[in-house]
Amino acid sequence: MNLLKKLQSYTTGRKIMLPLSLLMSAISSLFGMLPYIFIWLIIRELTSSSPTSTNSVITTYAWLALGTAVGGVVLYFTTLVLSHLAAFRAENNIRQNAMENIIGMPLGFFDNNTSGRVRKIIDDNASITHGFMAHQLPDLVGTILMPFLTLILIFVFDWRMGITTLIPIIAAMVILGYMMGNNSKQFMTTYMNSLEEMNTEAVEYVRGIPVVKVFQQTVFSFKNFYNSIVKYKNMVIKYTNIWEKPMSTYTVLINGIVFFLAPAAIIFMDSSQNHIGIILNFFFYILITPVFAQNIMKSMYLNHAFGQADEAIKRIENLVKTKPLTEPAKPEPITRFDISFNNVSFRYPGSDKNAIDGINFSIPAGSTVALVGPSGGGKTTLARLVPRFWDTDQGEVRIGGINVKKLSSYDLMQHISFVFQNTHLFKKSLLENIRLGNPDSSIDEIYKAVDMAQCREIIDKLPDGLDTKIGIDGTYLSGGEQQRIALARAILKDAPIIVMDEATAFTDPENEDLIRIALDKLTEGKTVLTIAHRLNSIKNVDKILVINDGKIAEQGSHTELLNKNGIYSGMWNEFQKSVKWTIGKEVNYA
Numbered sequence: 071m072n073l074l075k076k077l078q079s080y081t082t083g084r085k086i087m088l089p090l091s092l093l094m095s096a097i098s099s100l101f102g103m104l105p106y107i108f109i110w111l112i113i114r115e116l117t118s119s120s121p122t123s124t125n126s127v128i129t130t131y132a133w134l135a136l137g138t139a140v141g142g143v144v145l146y147f148t149t150l151v152l153s154h155l156a157a158f159r160a161e162n163n164i165r166q167n168a169m170e171n172i173i174g175m176p177l178g179f180f181d182n183n184t185s186g187r188v189r190k191i192i193d194d195n196a197s198i199t200h201g202f203m204a205h206q207l208p209d210l211v212g213t214i215l216m217p218f219l220t221l222i223l224i225f226v227f228d229w230r231m232g233i234t235t236l237i238p239i240i241a242a243m244v245i246l247g248y249m250m251g252n253n254s255k256q257f258m259t260t261y262m263n264s265l266e267e268m269n270t271e272a273v274e275y276v277r278g279i280p281v282v283k284v285f286q287q288t289v290f291s292f293k294n295f296y297n298s299i300v301k302y303k304n305m306v307i308k309y310t311n312i313w314e315k316p317m318s319t320y321t322v323l324i325n326g327i328v329f330f331l332a333p334a335a336i337i338f339m340d341s342s343q344n345h346i347g348i349i350l351n352f353f354f355y356i357l358i359t360p361v362f363a364q365n366i367m368k369s370m371y372l373n374h375a376f377g378q379a380d381e382a383i384k385r386i387e388n389l390v391k392t393k394p395l396t397e398p399a400k401p402e403p404i405t406r407f408d409i410s411f412n413n414v415s416f417r418y419p420g421s422d423k424n425a426i427d428g429i430n431f432s433i434p435a436g437s438t439v440a441l442v443g444p445s446g447g448g449k450t451t452l453a454r455l456v457p458r459f460w461d462t463d464q465g466e467v468r469i470g471g472i473n474v475k476k477l478s479s480y481d482l483m484q485h486i487s488f489v490f491q492n493t494h495l496f497k498k499s500l501l502e503n504i505r506l507g508n509p510d511s512s513i514d515e516i517y518k519a520v521d522m523a524q525c526r527e528i529i530d531k532l533p534d535g536l537d538t539k540i541g542i543d544g545t546y547l548s549g550g551e552q553q554r555i556a557l558a559r560a561i562l563k564d565a566p567i568i569v570m571d572e573a574t575a576f577t578d579p580e581n582e583d584l585i586r587i588a589l590d591k592l593t594e595g596k597t598v599l600t601i602a603h604r605l606n607s608i609k610n611v612d613k614i615l616v617i618n619d620g621k622i623a624e625q626g627s628h629t630e631l632l633n634k635n636g637i638y639s640g641m642w643n644e645f646q647k648s649v650k651w652t653i654g655k656e657v658n659y660a
């Protein structure tokens with residue numbers, strides 16, 4: 071019932087369609103019964119001992135039988151039209167709703183939910199819901215109603231035969247109930263989980279092929295995919311085996327009512343004079359019981375469909391259950407560009423440990439703070455709290471003294487440039503990619519940004535210059551070149567606050583130098599929070615924070631930290647070695 075309410079709530083604007091379609095479906099089931107009664111009446115006329123009946127009566131019955139049969143079909147058709155109208159609306163609303171929620175998700179949400187996964191979950195489950203509403207739900211009414219109607223008919227004509235018919239039916243129902251109760255709902259969850267796992271592994275397998283080939287590890291990577299298939303197979307077989315005996319008994323019972331009826335009819339004939347009457351009723355029961363059986367069969371699949379639709383809605387709702395970022399009702403304006411962290415803690419959803427734990431520091435406007443520290447220490451997480459990729463669990467991140475939650479997200483994005491570890495360029499022209507930084511910029515401003523980001527040389531060598539589309543016709547840029555284009559975009563944006571997650575892998579020293587120049591232009595005079603992997607680039611920053619285990623382990627300037635002989639000085643020594651190693655000098659392990 072919960073499911074029905076939920077589905078109905080998604081049909082805004084067409085609320086009446088679904089109930090109407092269910093009503094139509096009920097009427098069409100009634101019509102579906104009538105032809106049988108008219109046929110029975112015809113047989114009765116034909117076998118009547120008093121030949122008073124005329125051809126015209128039989129013809130009337132025949133027409134009525136045909137008319138009600140056609141009427142039933144027409145009504146059923148109307149039912150489907152209505153249910154489809156409701157289902158399309160619901161499917162549309164579910165998708166739209168999910169997308170709207172996803173747009174409001176904190177940006178960090180997309181780390182764990184790739185666009186492919188999001189699309190798949192929404193697509194698959196929205197269309198399951200559609201199928202359920204358009205077809206299975208209207209059929210449900212018939213499935214519930216028909217057995218009742220037939221039950222009435224069964225008793226109206228001959229109660230003894232009625233009872234005889236009921237014996238196998240009740241037995242079958244008991245078995246059915248037993249099977250349904252037998253954790254079939256839990257099965258649905260496991261079933262859909264295995265299916266999703268199998269799909270994910272298949273995608274993972276295909277995606278990993280290049281890596282696999284390079285490392286010659288065919289068997290290893292195939293193993294997960296293979297295991298997920300085996301797991302699915304085992305589960306389905308186990309489930310099928312559970313159903314084997316009850317299902318066979320059930321099918322035999324429900325389709326074999328005639329085997330109960332025939333001997334019963336013979337016995338009744340022995341004790342009655344009205345043989346023709348009994349034969350007549352026997353025929354009627356033979357006519358009507360398959361209708362009954364059919365509907366009971368349908369109800370089995372319905373239970374399955376119900377489970378599936380329920381699961382589908384849950385999956386979509388689970389996907390977007392991460393709290394969307396709240397927008398302040400009265401956003402405050404940003405007037406200063408200093409940043410401060412006040413006792414900030416943050417834990418990833420589902421994790422049992424704080425990724426950021428009681429952090430306090432501030433960056434005066436126009437100065438630079440660098441984050442360094444071991445991998446997994448929490449640098450990226452910390453930096454991402456500034457542009458509200460996630461909201462803090464405790465404490466406040468403030469810009470110009472105002473909690474970032476009190477700033478409008480538009481304003482926040484307008485004032486921060488976030489330079490990612492992995493830049494993302496769109497399959498559009500370079501011009502469009504750079505212009506994203508500031509859609510109102512003139513071509514001169516764009517060229518200026520291009521020059522500052524050291525991109526002139528990239529553009530000059532491309533056939534269509536700035537109008538070259540990347541990713542099409544094999545026009546791909548090297549990693550370092552992509553980064554410089556992304557920097558041009560950030561320079562064009564000219565935001566007063568820069569949050570940078572420095573790329574770990576530069577292509578070559580020459581590229582690195584160019585990127586360094588571009589970065590210097592970008593950060594000139596700005597408030598900067600940067601994550602550094604190459605320590606030489608932060609020797610002159612105002613303050614360095616060593617982040618370890620979500621906490622600030624050390625802080626100070628480069629020289630101060632070296633004198634402490636702690637984590638930083640260790641890292642510096644390591645770094646010196648690696649630099650010597652790269653430029654081919656002798657490594658000094660002392």
Ligand SMILES: Nc1ncnc2c1ncn2[C@@H]1O[C@H](COP(=O)(O)OP(=O)(O)OP(=O)(O)O)[C@@H](O)[C@H]1O
Pocket residue numbers: 181182418419421425443444445446447448449450451452
């Ligand atoms: N999206 C996420 N969901 C759950 N946990 C995460 C997520 N991203 C990071 N973590 C966890 O949070 C901790 C801090 O990770 P973070 O990426 O901030 O480290 P880092 O200092 O940037 O490391 P690196 O130098 O390798 O980039 C790690 O333990 C990591 O496993």
Ligand SMILES: [Mg+2]
Pocket residue numbers: 449450451571
């Ligand atoms: Mg990181």
